[in-house]
């Protein structure tokens with residue numbers, strides 16, 4: 297049973313006096329921003345092997361201080377978060393284990409695979425230090441602290457993998473910190489996590505890269521090679537956005553979960569063979585069923601989890617390359633008395649002109665908002 301957890305409130309005492317983020321890039325920086333913003337950590341430091349990331353993290357106000365050595369950074373820390381790539385995290389865990397740590401300190405990570413990291417932590421970290429693995433199911437193809445975003449974890453599922461016998465108070469405190477960034481905790485066994493996430497994240501990443509690779513090779517064609525990139529529109533861009541992710545990070549993820557990924561790629565080969573057979577059917581009934589079933593399953597995916605901050609009925613519009621589009625939209629909503637809950641640029645999707653996301657608290661507001669935008673010449677997209 298999960299221990300009862302109270303919500304962190306800004307006016308309450310911080311949950312942690314000193315926190316350290318090890319690896320202050322997209323995810324570490326986003327977590328740092330969110331934890332500082334809501335007052336969950338009183339003093340937050342970063343340690344990063346890249347000196348310019350350290351400088352930038354302080355300059356951008358992501359952390360209070362930055363260090364180049366682990367020893368300096370973790371002294372007296374009561375929360376330590378590993379947010380480096382998987383392989384680096386495994387190596388850093390060994391280094392951390394050799395340092396004097398504050399008794400009762402909570403250590404966690406954000407790595408995209410859990411079995412290897414959790415096994416390494418269990419093997420190396422001393423008793424009296426509480427390790428609880430973690431993985432926020434939110435991110436983007438961008439990397440580095442510059443891309444950090446305090447809102448990244450809102451409504452995202454945040455997996456925790458507490459080992460057997462985890463201290464209930466330590467667990468409750470970590471859950472409270474995660475819920476303070478408006479993410480939703482889901483407890484899983486590391487191996488179950490890795491099996492499921494291989495199918496919904498790791499293999500899709502490989503396939504996106506493979507699709508890009510195919511087009512890259514075709515675009516070397518001497519006569520019409522240039523057409524491939526010229527004609528690449530929404531479909532190709534939507535399905536391959538994630539292929540822009542950091543190569544080192546993805547190498548580590550895939551190597552760390554290679555057994556499950558191998559199984560899924562073999563299954564993928566079976567799927568491709570089956571598709572080739574369907575191509576030879578003259579009436580295309582098999583193809584139609586294949587597309588129909590895929591569309592039905594995709595359409596039935598749960599909408600993004602909306603927990604504490606459930607508001608949200610969303611539409612997006614193309615943002616023309618001209619200033620003031622957000623102001624124009626807000627004004628239109630105001631004139632028509634439509635309650636707009638939030639507005640912002642979509643950073644996780646790559647569109648030619650970028651997109652503006654609009655959220656409403658009710659379906660009615662969203663529908664009225666969409667109508668007003670349509671009659672004012674905006675291209676409106678409904679989001680599931």
Ligand SMILES: NC(=O)c1ccc[n+]([C@@H]2O[C@H](COP(=O)([O-])OP(=O)(O)OC[C@H]3O[C@@H](n4cnc5c(N)ncnc54)[C@H](O)[C@@H]3O)[C@@H](O)[C@H]2O)c1
Nearest residue numbers: 319320321322323344345346380381407408435436439440
């Ligand atoms: N990008 C995503 O969408 C996403 C989502 C969830 C989890 N993750 C996981 O989060 C972790 C970080 O990913 P990211 O996207 O923030 O990557 P990133 O490249 O933006 O940041 C990683 C940071 O770690 C630093 N670093 C690397 N080696 C280090 C070392 N030995 N010591 C100290 N710092 C070191 C880098 O300099 C960089 O600043 C990875 O384990 C990744 O699997 C990523």
Ligand SMILES: O=C(O)C(=O)C[C@]1(C(=O)O)C=C[C@@H](O)C=C1
Nearest residue numbers: 408432433434435436437497644
């Ligand atoms: O690029 C995104 O939109 C992501 O959320 C990235 C994504 C994913 O595959 O869903 C990538 C790796 C992570 O470990 C978690 C999230």
